[in-house]
Amino acid sequence: MQVSSAISGMKESATLAVSAKAAALKAKGVDVVGFGVGEPDFDTPEPIKRAAIRALEAGQTKYAPTPGDRAAREAIAHKHRTDNGIDCSFEHVTITAGAKHAIYLALQVLIERGAGNEVIVPTPAWVSYRPLVELAGARCIEVPARLEHGLVVEPGAIERAITPRTVGIILNSPSNPCGITLPAASMRAIADVLARHPQVTVISDEIYEKLVYPEVTPGIAHWSIGSDPRLAGRTITVNGMSKAYAMTGWRIGWMCAPGDRGGFAREAIKLQGQMTNSIASFALPAIVEALTNGAAEVERMRAVFARRAQLIGRLQASIPGLVAPPSSGAFYTFPSVASLLGGRTAGGRVLDSAQAFAEALLEEHAVAIVPGEDFGECARAHVRFSFACSEEQIIKGMERVAAFVAGIRQEIPTVTGTG
Numbered sequence: 030m031q032v033s034s035a036i037s038g039m040k041e042s043a044t045l046a047v048s049a050k051a052a053a054l055k056a057k058g059v060d061v062v063g064f065g066v067g068e069p070d071f072d073t074p075e076p077i078k079r080a081a082i083r084a085l086e087a088g089q090t091k092y093a094p095t096p097g098d099r100a101a102r103e104a105i106a107h108k109h110r111t112d113n114g115i116d117c118s119f120e121h122v123t124i125t126a127g128a129k130h131a132i133y134l135a136l137q138v139l140i141e142r143g144a145g146n147e148v149i150v151p152t153p154a155w156v157s158y159r160p161l162v163e164l165a166g167a168r169c170i171e172v173p174a175r176l177e178h179g180l181v182v183e184p185g186a187i188e189r190a191i192t193p194r195t196v197g198i199i200l201n202s203p204s205n206p207c208g209i210t211l212p213a214a215s216m217r218a219i220a221d222v223l224a225r226h227p228q229v230t231v232i233s234d235e236i237y238e239k240l241v242y243p244e245v246t247p248g249i250a251h252w253s254i255g256s257d258p259r260l261a262g263r264t265i266t267v268n269g270m271s272k273a274y275a276m277t278g279w280r281i282g283w284m285c286a287p288g289d290r291g292g293f294a295r296e297a298i299k300l301q302g303q304m305t306n307s308i309a310s311f312a313l314p315a316i317v318e319a320l321t322n323g324a325a326e327v328e329r330m331r332a333v334f335a336r337r338a339q340l341i342g343r344l345q346a347s348i349p350g351l352v353a354p355p356s357s358g359a360f361y362t363f364p365s366v367a368s369l370l371g372g373r374t375a376g377g378r379v380l381d382s383a384q385a386f387a388e389a390l391l392e393e394h395a396v397a398i399v400p401g402e403d404f405g406e407c408a409r410a411h412v413r414f415s416f417a418c419s420e421e422q423i424i425k426g427m428e429r430v431a432a433f434v435a436g437i438r439q440e441i442p443t444v445t446g447t448g
């Protein structure tokens with residue numbers, strides 16, 4: 030059968046691949062410590078589940094309007110106005126099958142195929158941005174951040190990457206995979222740059238908005254770039270239920286695009302209507318419940334993640350060769366292992382890449398992590414740990430990592446990369 034080159038040339042999601050591999054080993058009875066997939070280990074809070082169950086019991090089993098019903102869209106618009114300072118109404122919101130789907134829609138609507146469009150992605154960045162940008166028909170232009178700068182991208186580097194062909198930029202703070210929240214001053218400096226380039230649409234992926242840790246970096250806070258009046262008309266804010274409410278399997282995300290008097294949102298809804306229609310209709314009341322009454326549960330989970338961020342930071346700092354900024358957001362740490370590459374493991378494997386490092390760690394010590402390569406060119410010597418697991422698992426896993434690293438013997442010249 031024919032397969033298009035756009036799809037055959039696309040990479041598989043590295044994060045999902047690691048999680049499938051770890052799950053397969055677990056099913057065989059191997060005691061794997063899973064630092065792989067970025068998925069909260071908590072269950073969805075009970076009142077949110079009850080809202081969907083009530084809707085099902087009341088017969089809410091039919092198609093809903095493509096962008097979602099009015100109540101759920103109003104709840105999301107209200108959240109953006111009050112939490113984020115984004116001037117919007119329900120008509121600017123479409124509810125999608127996860128934030129991933131919202132990013133897909135935004136890029137499909139934005140990019141003119143075959144016109145040489147470019148989309149800037151500060152890296153290290155989440156593995157799905159590049160494939161989705163390329164699938165929509167644009168070039169993905171990476172702007173690497175430096176480890177010496179705590180993986181915070183330099184606004185000047187963004188400005189230097191902007192050309193007349195630049196149609197968009199994808200920002201993601203708190204960041205997957207970096208595990209950092211961009212300091213307010215950096216975000217505002219990026220906004221200053223973007224304000225000077227009116228042809229650039231901003232896609233702000235704020236899926237980790239609620240997972241920010243002033244306990245790790247005092248004073249750190251989330252700021253939505255769509256609240257900047259200079260950018261409000263050309264910022265698409267993407268968010269969802271997956272991370273803050275422990276609802277990954279529900280597949281609920283959204284985009285909020287107030288610009289163009291709602292014109293961009295209408296085009297996205299048109300595409301969605303030819304694609305998936307609405308999300309599962311009985312899930313819509315769960316959004317209203319979560320956004321109206323869920324704040325205490327979100328804070329309870331955030332506080333647990335903050336303790337885990339501190340714990341994994343301490344344990345990681347005691348392992349020579351792992352160098353990362355402190356985790357001030359999301360649930361990741363993204364150390365460089367550059368100084369360990371080129372070595373040979375106790376099991377005899379040669380560590381010639383982050384991929385080899387991750388594979389050897391899984392095979393020799395049953396710890397699943399994601400290798401850095403697919404997070405960007407500058408991330409080739411990094412690996413990602415997701416700490417969305419218990420403190421016991423974190424301690425056990427990092428003991429294994431320490432034993433693994435202690436067994437590495439240097440043999441061949443070190444591979445270079447960030448750090």
Ligand code: PMP
Pocket residue numbers: 067126127128129130155201204205234236268269270271277280281282
């Ligand atoms: N953006 C980022 C940065 C992510 O890490 C994820 C995780 N899956 C998503 C978007 C998509 O989330 P979902 O589709 O589950 O809403």
Ligand code: GLU
Pocket residue numbers: 042044045065066067068129155157205
């Ligand atoms: N975003 C999460 C991760 O990076 C979930 C998997 C995915 O969709 O990539 O692990």
